[in-house]
Amino acid sequence: xxxxxYAGRGGLVATCLMLAPAAHAQSHVVLTPKxxxxxxxxxxxxxxxxxxxxxxxxxxxVVDTSGHQQAVIKGDSVPLQSLSVSYRKAYTAFAYGLAFNxxxxxxxxxxxxxxPANGALNTIPEVLFVPGGVTLRRVAxxxxxxxxxxxxxxxxxxxxxxxxxxxxxxxAEFR
Numbered sequence: 001x002x003x004x005x006y007a008g009r010g011g012l013v014a015t016c017l018m019l020a021p022a023a024h025a026q027s028h029v030v031l032t033p034k035x036x037x038x039x040x041x042x043x044x045x046x047x048x049x050x051x052x053x054x055x056x057x058x059x060x061x062v063v064d065t066s067g068h069q070q071a072v073i074k075g076d077s078v079p080l081q082s083l084s085v086s087y088r089k090a091y092t093a094f095a096y097g098l099a100f101n102x103x104x105x106x107x108x109x110x111x112x113x114x115x116p117a118n119g120a121l122n123t124i125p126e127v128l129f130v131p132g133g134v135t136l137r138r139v140a141x142x143x144x145x146x147x148x149x150x151x152x153x154x155x156x157x158x159x160x161x162x163x164x165x166x167x168x169x170x171x172a173e174f175r
Contacts, residue, residue, distance in 0.1 A: 033138065034064040035145055039173055040071035043136075046166035047150050048073045051158070058152030058162060061086040062136070063094050065146055067126070075152060082151040089149025089159070091126045093133030098144040105133035105149075106160055131156030134163040139174050 035043075040062040047060035057075035059082040064070040069087060093105050102108050105128075114121055114129040121127055133149040148166060150159035 032065045033143065033145060034066075035062070035070070035136065035174065037070060039170060040064070040146070041073070043148055043166045043170055044071040044073040046169055047148060047162045048075050050165040051075070051150065051153050051162040054153070054158070054162075056153035056158060056162070058150050058159060059083050059086040060148060060150045060163065060166070061090045062148050063087070063090040063146050065094070065144070067091050067095060070146065078152040085128065085130070085151035086132070086149040086159075088126050088128035089130060089133035089151060089156075089163075090147040091133075091149070092128050092147070093135045093149060094144060094147030095127070097133075097135030097147065103135045103137070104131070104160055104164070105129060106131040106157070132159030132163060134160065134167050136167065136174060139171065145174060 044060040044062050048058055051058040052075065057077040059072065059074045059078050061069055062071040072083070074083065089105055096108050096113055097103055100108065100111065100113050102111060102113070108114070109129050109131065132151055133147055135147050136145045137143065138145055148163045150163045153159045153162065
């Protein structure tokens, strides 16, 4: 309902009353589920720990639903590039796991989600189709909550196994 009143020249008065029926009220707030920082940190720590138990020093990065780094744990003797590579694996696992309903960067590669023969998807900043990323999914409805990426072990499959070990340990808390 809208009602307005305007009074003439000398004493300018304008009054408007706008009422929206309660049944049509909308919220303009978007709520996006994600893991809290404590669980994100535990996931990254567990992935680094799982690889360290096998003699590999790695970096683990957890990204949230905005694709930003939420937690990073860096092993004691990892190469410099493992920081950016672990982030890119986590980002790819989240973004493309969400888009294609897959759970690891290895699954994405096996499904040839890497795009056309010209490698066009690989030119998108932050995307890296290399094993070592795992999509984080809510237990109740399998909604994507972020991603974890690991880099530094001798082979992406070893990185991914450490990421998966962390996810397996904490999956029940993805609520």
